[in-house]
Amino acid sequence: MFEKMGDWKRTSYCGELTAADIGKNACLMGWVQRRRDHGGLIFIDLRDRAGIMQLVFSPESQGNVHEAAHGLRSEFVVAVKGSVRRRPEGTANPNLSTGQVEMDVQEIRILNDSEPLPFMIEDDSDVAETTRLKYRYLDLRRPSLQNKLVLRHKVSMATRNYLADNGFIEVETPVLTKSTPEGARDFLVPSRLSPGHFFALPQSPQLFKQILMVAGMDRYFQVVKCFRDEDLRADRQPEFTQIDAEMSFVDREDVISVMEGLIIKIFSEAGLTVNPPFPRLTYAEAVGRFGVDNPDVRFGLELVDLTKALAGSGFKVFNDAASKGGVVKAICVSGGASFSRKDLDDLTGIAASFGAKGLAWVKVTEEGWQSPIAKFLLDDEKNAITSATGAKVGDLLLFAADKAAVANTVLGRLRLNIGGRLGLIPKDELKFVWVTDFPMFDYDETEKRHVAVHHPFTAPMDEDLELMDTAPLQVRAKAYDLVLNGSEIGGGSIRIHRSDIQEKVFAMLGIQKEEAMERFGFLLEALSFGTPPHGGIAFGLDRIMSIITKSDSIRDVIAFPKTQKGADLMTDAPSVVDQKQLDELFVRVAKKV
Secondary structure (H helix, E strand, O other): OOOOOOOOOOOHEEEEEEEOOOOOOEEEEEEEEEEEEEOEEEEEEEEEEEEEEEEOOOOOOOOOOHHHHHHHOOOOEEEEEEEEEOOOOOOOOOOOOOOOOOEEEEEEEEEEEOOOOOOOOOOOOOOOHHHHHHHHHHHHHOOOHHHHHHHHHHHHHHHHHHHHHOOOOOOOOOOEEOOOOOOOOOOEEEEOOOOOOOOOOOOOOOOHHHHHHHHOOOOEEEEEEEEEOOOOOOOOOEEEEEEEEEEEOOOHHHHHHHHHHHHHHHHHHOOOOOOOOOOEEEEHHHHHHHHHOOOOOOOOOOOOOOOHHHHHOOOHHHHHHHHHEEEEEEEEEEOOOOHHHHHHHHHHHHHHHOOOOOOEEEEEEEEEOOOOOOOHHHHHHHHHHHHHHHHOOOOOEEEEOOOHHHHHHHHHHHHHHHHHHOOOOOOOOOOEEEOOEEOOEEEEEOOOOOOOOOOOOEEEEEHHHOOOOOOOHOEEEEEEEEEEEEEEEEEEEEEEOOOHHHHHHHHHHOHHHHHHHHHHHHHHHOOOOOOEEEEEEEEEEEEEEEHOOOOOOOOOHOOOOOOOOHHHHHHOOOOOOOOHHHHHHHOOOOOOO
């Protein structure tokens, strides 16, 4: 039944033939998408990655061509030869690039058959994601996924070309490296040749790209795999891809300028226009106005600070927050007075999940303020709130009174929920914003010590150096994130290149010299041999592609992704290995308790 390709050579992809090819002979190869038997004529839609071509098999065909068409089923692999002709009048398909033509088949070779499919190879088929991931090789035959992977390839090539044109050199960095416990958990790899010792898979090439600057490479980049053993969600994977770059003898403005050009190039490859320079917000502005450091600036509902206006308020919750160094903030939801009690209960539940002790609300009606807290507020306080928020009849006010971090987070999350619920977020807009001037340090209440907001090699602002000893939480970092539609797509910083400042930062983080050498000794030694000022950035390629392609999950722009539990359903990984392998690695597996 099956035949070899022999001397047959494909002349075109299925999706390439148009009216300009009418009268030409062609040889196509691909998969049977569907078969339609009209009694005499048999129509086959042949598919490859470029598209679909309609094949016509006539009873008058020579040899067994028509008979062979009777036996074709979905996903059979075939090669055909024939002539390209115009489709009969009234039968053109405007939804296909090949919709004006068809092939009159004169020869066919069946190269392989197919078992019955677990699901149809169609974009609109309703298939559980677990099934799709188990049969990923079939899922990837769907045109929508193939188009996403083709676009990802084009974006990767455009990235390489742009950076190369701007003096960057692509350098590969190790995948087996040293564990440096910072941020997420490392994936560990036991060493057979050094029993009891482990490599780590890199969370990023951070240390190596800094060393490349010490080495004088000046401008480095890499489209690189990174690994983090962390809890997963829709926009996370245990292995992911970064566009990683580092530059010597630069400041923040140099990095931002070059990288805005890269973003223009990436999005133009997808047929999208972006207009730099992108607006900027300091970290304080982003959190103060939007509640989060990755603000979605496509819509309003900004947070309003009422702390001063409500200091000394008769409402104890507001007064306590203001008097104890916290804040009182609100958002005004236009038309929100129509929210039901269930809606308000749902919002209260969301607020509680982010640390709020409750959620105060006010409906502004024709009759006045409708709220459990209205009786505790003086008319002057109500007027101050109305003036600050711009509230009018029909609006809903939501309040958070707590520590600044809690109040901002609660209202920031409510803002996003309500924006989605009320359809306030434009789906087809691309809104970029740089967030700058991040805090250098945070304070971990559990461990009772300062921690780095980014990583310990991020440089502090020069003008804030004198605050390191007296007010470390006021020190700002030379860090910057690029946010698109509420998603952080890239982040970077200017690095510390002076050993005295690096030692000071380590001391602030409670890292002693011995510990620093144990963790980062190879980098610290390298930095002692003449280090230029340098800085860089890393963009999440998977996240960028998911936004460009409007995918619900980054799994749709990765060829072979893991589930939210970190499993590969197609290969059944991770899996148990045999005892011999474990013995060779000097690894013992503990039994679950």
